[in-house]
Amino acid sequence: MIDSSDSGVNFHALGFYATGDFDRCATIRQDTAWLVERLQDPYSLLHLVWRGRNLVVNAEIPRAHFLSLLDHRDLIRTQTDVILLGRTSEATYFALDISDLSEDAVTGLGEFVDLRSIGQVTPQRDGALMAYARGLSHWHERHRFCGRCGSPTATEAAGHQRRCTNPSCALQHFPRLDPAVIMRITHHHPRYGERILLARQSNWSPGMHSVLAGFVETGETLEAAVARETYEEASLHIGNIRYFASQPWPFPSSLMLGFTAEATHSDFSLDPTELESARWLTKDELRRSPDDDHFRLPRADSISRRLIEDWLED
Ligand SMILES: [Zn+2]
Numbered sequence: 001m002i003d004s005s006d007s008g009v010n011f012h013a014l015g016f017y018a019t020g021d022f023d024r025c026a027t028i029r030q031d032t033a034w035l036v037e038r039l040q041d042p043y044s045l046l047h048l049v050w051r052g053r054n055l056v057v058n059a060e061i062p063r064a065h066f067l068s069l070l071d072h073r074d075l076i077r078t079q080t081d082v083i084l085l086g087r088t089s090e091a092t093y094f095a096l097d098i099s100d101l102s103e104d105a106v107t108g109l110g111e112f113v114d115l116r117s118i119g120q121v122t123p124q125r126d127g128a129l130m131a132y133a134r135g136l137s138h139w140h141e142r143h144r145f146c147g148r149c150g151s152p153t154a155t156e157a158a159g160h161q162r163r164c165t166n167p168s169c170a171l172q173h174f175p176r177l178d179p180a181v182i183m184r185i186t187h188h189h190p191r192y193g194e195r196i197l198l199a200r201q202s203n204w205s206p207g208m209h210s211v212l213a214g215f216v217e218t219g220e221t222l223e224a225a226v227a228r229e230t231y232e233e234a235s236l237h238i239g240n241i242r243y244f245a246s247q248p249w250p251f252p253s254s255l256m257l258g259f260t261a262e263a264t265h266s267d268f269s270l271d272p273t274e275l276e277s278a279r280w281l282t283k284d285e286l287r288r289s290p291d292d293d294h295f296r297l298p299r300a301d302s303i304s305r306r307l308i309e310d311w312l313e314d
Pocket of ligand 1: 147148165
């Protein structure tokens, strides 16, 4: 089950949903003249998001659908509604949330799909751009009003900021990310050798087991969050906490920060409000695991899966 070459899934060095070296145009977002030119450029492309779903070309492999922006100018009511994603040498990429349109009104545009259902198989760059568009659309939808004074907010910086429209407040709002730590806990047992702790929550799909994870709290370092969550969930003390990699998880707005750590003992005790069960597994046990409703690994597009695969390959 662990051999990813059989599953049709590509494990990318960049990781799922990360835009990598895609030019996000961070330094020219505020340049209105440049932006107006791009909105009139026949090579500019537009990706649509409708009620959390992305417009896709659903052929053998589902891909992000980018329309000619000029041909779909009628969908853009005000210029500030458009989100600048970035550019390549060929085109400038924009996104637009058309959630206020009815189902009938969007049917002719193509197929809108929940990225979670295709993220494991869509090409890496397509998944990253769809996640980026979906994540920003979600943030705009949830931040229409100022959290300080309650006045409406308006978009700035080509969709990358909002500002309170009350002149005496004028608070700036930036896209929100929720940092979460996710940690691969291993333990070297004198008899069984090195083992990994995999646990499951009762609301997960049948059999799914994964590494531990939790949100970072205010005033905490990432390492402290790793230690706290591990102790809260499994009563395990850990050491040798090391950063592994990060991955955007835009469902809706998490940034997953992967770590590895070693438990100082193997006896654990679960917090029943967080975890249903957990077990230590050797590499051989994991390789022989069934991939069925009794035991399966997390989704291929998750950093938890990457943490586990990396341990197996080590
Ligand atoms: Zn305000």
